[in-house]
Amino acid sequence: MISVQRAPPLRILLADDDEELSQLLRDFLLREGFAVELAHDGDRALVLAQEGGFDALILDVMMPVRSGFDLLRELRRTSTLPVLMLTALGEDIDKILGLELGADDYVPKPCNPREIAARLRAILRRTRGGDADGSRLVDMNIGPISLRAASRSVTAYNQPVTLTTTEFNILAHLMREAGRVVSKETLSQAVLGRPLGPFDRSIDVHISKVRRKLGGDSEAEALISTIHRSGYLFRVFV
Secondary structure, X not given: OOOOOOOOOOEEEEEOOOHHHHHHHHHHHHHOOXXXXXXXOHHHHHHHHHHOOOOEEEEEOOOOOOOHHHHHHHHOOOOOOOEEEEEEOOXXXXXXXXXXXXXXXXXXXXXXXXXXXXXXXHHHHHHOOEOOOOOEOOOEEEOOEEXXXXXXXXXXXXXXXXXXXXXXXXXXXXXXXXXXXXXXXXXXXXXXXXXXXXXXXXXXXXXXXXXXXXXOXXXXXXXXXXXXXXXXXXXXXX
């Protein structure tokens, strides 16, 4: 007789002060195979997130005691835990600020639980070593940038660089296509796991953050060039 040992469910921390909505979303995610723990204020959520043991955080912007933005700012000092942010519908500033502070992706409220589950799976798939399209990561060395797939680590000019899950995968995708222009639509589908929406600046914000972390906008602009109306290109060093 052959016994199959199931992998433990992925652990999700859901931080939202709307207790009724949180319970409904928790029940849905449990049926989808996730293990979910709830937190209803920012301080409690930060403590749980920093204790570790979670695979991802679903984070509402508006929470008592400590806002989602403040929590994310503090969390990113020490952690690259994948974060899916819940933002107010139509509030572009919330989306952009969340991405600037280190969120991996966002879903506007009111939100469809199925979309949240799909976004979570895309983020977690990337965390485990591939793009949302199933492409596998490999070690790469191009010019002053070195990327290691197994440890998901990056060095720039021989200095370690801390990237979020999404930032790492954007850089990996551009390096894999070095010398070729990659459109924002392609990056959104491959790295975020969704089509690029109208007026969606997610990729632009992530690219800007990657550039800053690689050595500042001026140096990194030479590494990742913006091709007007076409996309982005990682420079090939000869």
